Amino acid sequence: MDTTHDTGPRAVRLEAAATASAPALLLRPWRPEDAAGVTEAYRDPVLRRWATVTVRDEAEALHWLRAQHDGWETGARLAFAVLEARPDGGEGRLAGHVVLKAPYGPEPEVGYWTAAPARGRGVAPRALDALTHWAFTAFPSVTRLRLLHTAANTASCRVAERAGYDFDTELPPAPPEFPSEGHLHVRARA
Numbered sequence: 001m002d003t004t005h006d007t008g009p010r011a012v013r014l015e016a017a018a019t020a021s022a023p024a025l026l027l028r029p030w031r032p033e034d035a036a037g038v039t040e041a042y043r044d045p046v047l048r049r050w051a052t053v054t055v056r057d058e059a060e061a062l063h064w065l066r067a068q069h070d071g072w073e074t075g076a077r078l079a080f081a082v083l084e085a086r087p088d089g090g091e092g093r094l095a096g097h098v099v100l101k102a103p104y105g106p107e108p109e110v111g112y113w114t115a116a117p118a119r120g121r122g123v124a125p126r127a128l129d130a131l132t133h134w135a136f137t138a139f140p141s142v143t144r145l146r147l148l149h150t151a152a153n154t155a156s157c158r159v160a161e162r163a164g165y166d167f168d169t170e171l172p173p174a175p176p177e178f179p180s181e182g183h184l185h186v187r188a189r190a
Contacts, residue, residue, distance in 0.1 A: 012028070012029065016126035016127055017126075023092065025095060025123065027080040028080060028081060038094075039058050040115075047116065076101070077101045080097065080127075082112075095115055096127055097113050098112045103139050107145075107146050108139070109145070109148060110128060111148075112131075128147075129163050145186065145187050147165045147186070147187070148171065148184055150182055151182055166185060169183075170184075
């Protein structure tokens with residue numbers, strides 16, 4: 001994993017190594033020019049089923065991207081586009097999203113989604129692992145990260161476990177944001 005911190009938080013760039021079946025991943029803060037990729041990702045019914053946000057068109061994608069930018073500005077949520085690396089080291093297609101929420105709070109939370117064409121190739125666990133290592137390095141006071149998901153989303157359970165987040169407890173519904181039961185996974189600083 002490579003981290004770059006030379007010109008402030010917006011310059012953060014993380015990497016996850018390639019596997020035998022998938023290219024390396026580049027993680028960097030979202031940009032306005034990512035709107036088309038976000039719009040395309042949200043056309044996927046699987047993503048829409050589990051997402052708490054709706055993005056139907058490029059205008060909504062730009063609004064979503066502005067929220068990601070604002071999160072960096074306030075320090076409330078540090079969101080990264082996950083891109084496949086090209087052989088020349090450049091940015092390839094959008095593979096997903098990872099986010100560190102409330103990094104200055106007592107129990108920061110991570111979140112993620114994977115674009116449909118990238119599923120099944122270990123994108124989410126690798127990106128989540130890169131984000132996790134960076135969070136523990138960049139925020140020395142953070143000793144534990146939380147990952148929450150809907151209990152019915154068994155794929156998210158698998159991602160959490162593959163990224164080293166142990167199952168902690170079942171959570172009761174908390175409408176309106178979480179209308180059904182959930183799972184809490186945690187990963188402690190090594």
